[in-house]
Amino acid sequence: MNGLTQLTDETFVLNLGPQHPATHGVLRVKLVMDGEWIVKAEPVLGYIHRMHEKMGENRTFAQFMPNTGRMDYLGALFYNHGYCCAVERAAGIEVPERAEWIRVITAELNRISSHLLWFGAFVLDLGGFTPLLYAFDDREIILDLLESVTGSRLTYCYFRFGGVYNDIDDSFIEGTRAFIKRMRGRMPMYHDLVTGNIIMRKRLEGIGPISQEMVRRYGATGPVARGSGINFDVRRHEPYSVYPELDFKVPVYHECDSMARYMVRMDEIEESMRIVEQGLDRLPEGPVMAAKAPKIIKPAKGDYYHAVEAARGSFGVRIVSDGTNTPYRLKLRSPTFSNLSLFGEACEGMLLADALALMGSLDLVIPEIDR
Amino acid sequence: MLDTIKAKLAALSPENISEPVYKEKGFVLDVQVAPEGVVAAAETLSAEGFFLEAITGVDWIDDNQLEAVYDYNHMASFCRVVVRTRCDRATPEVPTISEVYPGADWHERETHDFFGIKFLGHPNLEPLLLPEDADFHPLLKDFKP
Numbered sequence: 001m002n003g004l005t006q007l008t009d010e011t012f013v014l015n016l017g018p019q020h021p022a023t024h025g026v027l028r029v030k031l032v033m034d035g036e037w038i039v040k041a042e043p044v045l046g047y048i049h050r051m052h053e054k055m056g057e058n059r060t061f062a063q064f065m066p067n068t069g070r071m072d073y074l075g076a077l078f079y080n081h082g083y084c085c086a087v088e089r090a091a092g093i094e095v096p097e098r099a100e101w102i103r104v105i106t107a108e109l110n111r112i113s114s115h116l117l118w119f120g121a122f123v124l125d126l127g128g129f130t131p132l133l134y135a136f137d138d139r140e141i142i143l144d145l146l147e148s149v150t151g152s153r154l155t156y157c158y159f160r161f162g163g164v165y166n167d168i169d170d171s172f173i174e175g176t177r178a179f180i181k182r183m184r185g186r187m188p189m190y191h192d193l194v195t196g197n198i199i200m201r202k203r204l205e206g207i208g209p210i211s212q213e214m215v216r217r218y219g220a221t222g223p224v225a226r227g228s229g230i231n232f233d234v235r236r237h238e239p240y241s242v243y244p245e246l247d248f249k250v251p252v253y254h255e256c257d258s259m260a261r262y263m264v265r266m267d268e269i270e271e272s273m274r275i276v277e278q279g280l281d282r283l284p285e286g287p288v289m290a291a292k293a294p295k296i297i298k299p300a301k302g303d304y305y306h307a308v309e310a311a312r313g314s315f316g317v318r319i320v321s322d323g324t325n326t327p328y329r330l331k332l333r334s335p336t337f338s339n340l341s342l343f344g345e346a347c348e349g350m351l352l353a354d355a356l357a358l359m360g361s362l363d364l365v366i367p368e369i370d371r
Numbered sequence: 372m373l374d375t376i377k378a379k380l381a382a383l384s385p386e387n388i389s390e391p392v393y394k395e396k397g398f399v400l401d402v403q404v405a406p407e408g409v410v411a412a413a414e415t416l417s418a419e420g421f422f423l424e425a426i427t428g429v430d431w432i433d434d435n436q437l438e439a440v441y442d443y444n445h446m447a448s449f450c451r452v453v454v455r456t457r458c459d460r461a462t463p464e465v466p467t468i469s470e471v472y473p474g475a476d477w478h479e480r481e482t483h484d485f486f487g488i489k490f491l492g493h494p495n496l497e498p499l500l501l502p503e504d505a506d507f508h509p510l511l512k513d514f515k516p
């Protein structure tokens with residue numbers, strides 16, 4: 001009963017999870033309720049904790065690569081990217097230009113597939129079943145495309161220190177162009193079907209306010225910050241890879257409510273499609289692996305940090321090296337860990353049904369929080 | 372931003388302050404303070420509008436010390452500041468900054484889970500990711516499962 005101090009005759013404790021459909025994984029929330037209203041909420045983590053950071057300390061840099069696809073399983077390529085960039089920074093490895101473009105193309109496709117799954121699951125949380133099936137229909141095409149180059153459908157291990165594992169071919173490029181053409185036609189349907197739906201708007205507009213100050217105090221990033229009017233995107237803020245050369249907007253909404261976070265992600269799908277198109281148009285010829293990439297990585301002593309913009313916010317990797325071929329310490333900063341930490345404060349005094357809408361709008365992936 | 376915050380943090384008389392090359396390290400200011408200095412550093416950074424990215428630890432078993440590392444960044448213009456402090460391995464105690472940054476609450480609980488660093492004044496230093504009865508700290512270099 002730790003921390004739940006405001007128990008009176010009128011309140012009761014409700015356990016949400018750890019196996020509740022709305023928590024999308026094994027998250028548990030201890031709720032003190034006054035009728036339908038939340039007095040206090042305390043997320044309980046750790047049900048799927050695997051200690052990836054310890055695993056990082058007892059294997060070589062390259063051997064840890066498959067682990068990165070198993071934290072944020074909906075946006076595995078961002079974790080690939082963040083970890084690769086951090087190791088490349090530490091070891092001073094240059095990446096060929098074609099590989100950088102392929103990384104951006106595949107990662108942005110991954111962002112679209114991640115947002116599509118979130119879109120379906122979020123509307124499902126709110127009681128609308130049909131959009132999930134439409135979203136999965138579209139997402140399936142991305143999974144097929146990425147499977148053809150990476151070899152896996154979900155837990156990708158595609159990037160390598162100094163490039164990528166496999167070149168993309170003409171059928172991938174054609175398939176991706178066909179997908180974008182199709183998706184452009186689907187977006188107006190999604191907006192008609194869901195965004196303009198009065199029942200959904202009533203569930204989201206003005207619900208779950210997260211102020212800019214709350215975003216800052218809890219260190220929330222990604223669509224949660226951008227839905228509160230903060231123009232913070234690592235791709236622009238701390239540019240990496242070939243993002244500085246790309247023309248894309250960072251969607252920012254100022255309403256601070258669940259609807260704003262929904263709109264940010266829907267706009268990001270469009271922007272990611274633009275990035276993928278530009279990538280395909282400008283894809284240079286050349287190798288996809290650096291010729292001089294060392295087989296054994298031994299970074300100089302010291303610590304190194306690299307952040308990337310994952311689908312859910314800023315993912316950071318801190319490597320502390322002692323000069324050997326294994327990391328002395330590997331810290332993984334997961335975005336939803338910070339995004340969820342504001343949930344307790346944000347949902348005080350809310351109706352339980354509204355708090356679930358707020359939770360859905362945070363886009364939680366529990367294995368990434370627990371690591 | 373960098374010059375302002377560097378001057379303000381230097382005024383707190385840290386043990387060491389340096390400006391690493393961003394391209395090599397990924398951060399632009401590296402500040403080493405005594406354990407008592409982390410709250411003042413957090414207050415200074417908070418007043419300038421910085422947010423907390425993460426807190427973590429490093430076990431320097433050869434020096435018989437534990438290090439707590441705080442990553443700060445600014446949302447308006449890039450400025451990643453690393454604040455670090457070292458404490459004795461036998462009595463790993465660092466004051467909490469959860470009063471300044473409520474987001475630090477979970478990060479400190481996680482660091483306590485993994486390293487056993489006690490964040491003095493923390494409202495609820497219970498295991499966060501480890502089992503609720505855990506009495507071990509798996510990221511210590513002498514941890515045996």
